[in-house]
């Protein structure tokens with residue numbers, strides 16, 4: 001962009017120069033942030049399957065018309081200024097807010113009944129809710145997030161929607177998380193009994209989860225958290241499980257069974273069927289998120305989005321999350337990598353680097369995308385939801401599968417570090 005058009009953009013947009021420069025450097029059209037285009041982006045909800053007949057009552061409750069999103073089942077758009085949180089339909093768990101592009105990323109996973117799914121950056125949990133809904137009364141979902149308070153909000157969400165039965169949530173670094181999926185425990189149990197014998201704490205079996213923890217347990221958890229906050233997350237530290245549902249497979253397991261890792265065994269056999277890596281990013285594709293900085297202050301934006309060092313760290317983190325997610329994937333399974341950034345550095349460049357280091361990773365075409373309002377990314381088969389044309393929030397999506405004979409867990413973790 002030349003200095004004249006930059007001047008023009010600046011006069012039309014309430015954006016700080018440094019942000020306009022950031023967009024310019026990354027080839028992103030700043031006009032997506034104009035009030036007008038943000039205004040054109042509707043809000044989206046997903047309607048709980050089975051509630052279709054109550055559509056009229058929900059419209060009356062929300063005081064607006066719901067427009068069916070033809071390209072994505074169970075999604076509806078509504079005017080951006082409608083608040084859904086105070087509606088009865090929301091409070092009764094019949095609808096929840098999730099952008100249609102996010103819904104597309106989940107649907108790219110092709111969730112099938114019985115799948116064991118890993119969501120490596122799960123909080124606050126909109127995509128996790130959709131995965132749980134698609135699984136219904138089958139399979140399992142393991143949600144992981146490094147931010148405890150965000151994952152606690154995710155726990156509240158899945159409980160509110162009564163979706164938590166098949167789910168377990170771990171506070172952990174997604175770049176090093178390595179617990180095996182639930183379905184694999186029975187095989188592991190016999191393997192352990194046969195080959196290694198039972199561990200010391202095997203007599204302590206997980207009982208049904210309750211939010212009312214015994215005082216002794218709560219005190220221990222607080223102490224451990226305080227200790228943890230004084231030191232950086234150690235890669236060897238056990239993930240902290242903050243929720244597990246009745247059918248999640250955790251009840252009846254011992255701690256040593258639950259904390260079996262894929263790294264020490266054959267990941268092709270014991271990995272997850274589907275993995276979502278909705279990676280931490282600069283969120284520049286989310287117009288609504290960027291507009292919040294008008295209230296939060298543009299200096300916060302500079303610190304959170306534009307700090308070059310932070311952005312470099314982010315791309316390293318994104319590659320590590322993608323690599324670890326792939327290590328935990330079964331041969332033949334699907335992994336979806338997504339970010340709500342529009343920069344190439346956090347998307348295509350990460351994908352390219354990942355593919356160059358993982359010869360067993362194959363980029364896949366997303367079949368359903370033929371009717372989605374998205375464009376191809378710089379790399380064929382990757383997709384971009386562009387807020388200007390898709391009427392959704394900005395999102396990058398890439399889908400991979402794992403071919404047989406991948407390098408060992410230790411080898412690829414070493415390559416990514």
Ligand SMILES: C[S@@+](CC[C@H](N)C(=O)[O-])C[C@H]1O[C@@H](n2cnc3c(N)ncnc32)[C@H](O)[C@@H]1O
Pocket residue numbers: 102120121122123124125126127128144145146147150172173174175278279280281317
């Ligand atoms: C884009 S948000 C995920 C949104 C979520 N998938 C959803 O649909 O609601 C990225 C998340 O990554 C988490 N995160 C950042 N670094 C992480 C790490 N090293 N391991 C796991 N999660 C991480 C953040 O706390 C944040 O909740």
